[in-house]
Amino acid sequence: MNVEEFKSIFFWEWGHRVLGRLAGIGFVLPLVYFAARKRLSASLPRHLAAMALLFAGQGFMGWYMVKSGLEDSLLETPGAVPRVSHYRLASHLCLAFLLYAGMFSTGISTLMDWRFAHKGTWSGITGGEAAISNVLTNPIVRKFLTRSRLLCGLVFITAMSGALVAGLDAGLLYNEFPLMGGRLAPPADELFSPDFAKKPDGSDLWWRNILENPTTVQFDHRCLAIGTYIATTALWMSGRNPVVRAALPPLTRSLLTGAFAMANIQVLLGISTLLYLVPVPLAAGHQAGSVALFTMLLHILVSLRRPGAAARVWQQAMKARAATVAARKL
Template identity: 30%
Template sequence: MAEKRKLFEEVTDETRPEIAKGGIDRARRGARKGIRLWLMLLFALVVVMIAVGGLTRLTDSGLSITEWRPLTGAMPPMNEADWQSEFEKYQQIPEFQVQNAWMELDDFKTIYWWEWGHRQLGRVIGLVWAIGFFGFLAARRIPPGWTGRLFFIGALGGVQGAIGWWMVSSGLEGTMLDVASYRLATHLGLAFIILGFIAWYTMLLGREERDLMQARRSKEDKLFSLATGWTHFAFLQIIIGALVAGIDAGRSYTDWPTMGGGFLPPDPMMLEPAWRNFLENPGLVQFIHRMTGYVLFAFSIMVLLRGRRSAHVVTRGAFTVAFVALTGQVLLGIYTVISGAYLHVAITHQLLAVATFVLILRARFHAAYPVPQSVRGK
């Protein structure tokens, strides 16, 4: 018979069931740290992918592979006959016939390796996602509510591959010497969307679920709304920047603050029908990018002033850092124009856009989930 306990007898740790020491929490939380590290690896790979994609465009290498072979395309040409076959395919498209007819096989190999590397990196990202997702799924280590989120990232990656080919195919026929700028903007825009989701999920997994639930009660709704608008505004500027890159509009006018000596570029509506000017007229597209940048900077000052009034020190710091990054991006954008969009300057401008976008997202996150601080915190 079990020994009866006194009414006020202390129960020691030895007599408490293990589940009271957090067994339930450990079972429900899954491999949060492991998944977060995996997402951070995916984040780094996507950033590299964006950089390689930018270099592929800046070196005019994007149309060097004229077929979409998701599986067999992983193997590069292995002998001289294979190289000659790939070169002959490239010789059939307008870019070679009009612009690169001077190329020999060795010249073609240079641009081929850039595009092959870009596509190969996409395959690596897909493989890393699949190994991580199905590995955590098989081990039953995905926290409750996270399976759909993590699968969603992989689905977006698959869509991105299809959009990449949709983009490339626009430059293989007709009179196009490059890919369509709006398709390039779609491709880059989706890359930033994927990056944004990965960053957001990484931030969520960086804190325990119970901490997030508690922090949500202190959410600064107005500041969060402003940060959401800031995120969308920055994303819009990135899309317009992709339109600039797609038609090399950054090299069309290299004076600042004027364009061709005036406020407006010469002949801003020279193309017919009129809507084409907003996608294909280098002067007008660069002008729109400049003006949007000025308005974004002014809006950012307002967001900063509101963010600096936050009651939470980490939130204030997040908004300050994001504003500093955006200011640097504006200044670098001006220098990119003045320098004629040199390759290393242009790619740095693109990478700083990534950093700025993610830091704005981080500020938004801290407005939604403020970090608790002591009573003395200021």
């Protein structure tokens, strides 16, 4: 690496560390301020404190990941390229997704509670708690919620398998789609190569190939991605059934269409990233796309949750304020 290349890579890493610290401070300082002024509703401090801990864990994981690329043995081997452990890279992305899921769900839930307390609408439903309860206890909606939860988990697992692809540079192999080397799947002896087993009895052959063999890791990601796409399409089509459509809240229906559209974009981004040999803008777009798809599913789950404690507290506060104003007028 020459000095100019080093400067560029240094800039990205330095910028990422500074942004990470700013995000941490930007989260913890307001949290301490609002907690000290007792401005948080009953369940929020616990959720937010857990997220502050996750933030600290994420910082630690970032350090631990970078450390894995600084092995002394690399300096001794001529031509060796420092690389971080793909397991630690995936763990870093996993924590980022969990932290994001916690923040997004908490933020949207709080906004929905506020809207319900002030405007009386919930995911597009009007008519108060009884109407909401009617919709959310409908067996069709319960079934839809279970499927959405499973799909959200599948998107998460697919994204984590993508991190293994990125960490092993497995996107630089088999740059074609839908085939791999002219076949739907590479030969079994390549997918489960004995070269990756470390135990003499070969008992780790399966899991090491699934997690460490770049060919198998890319194949896993393709299979999971196709599974995710089919599952998203199936959920979207179920939402087009007139009975299901009539049962779902309006907001959930719109988000479902958004999720289906995003799954299409995400698959196209993934295929383009592979065909063009992983150029950074496409790879970054594909990573951002996974967050957008995950966001749609998280939002669907939140749209099918009941109003929280904060909504009731705000409603009571508004009633108390209205009573005080009325009393003053008398």
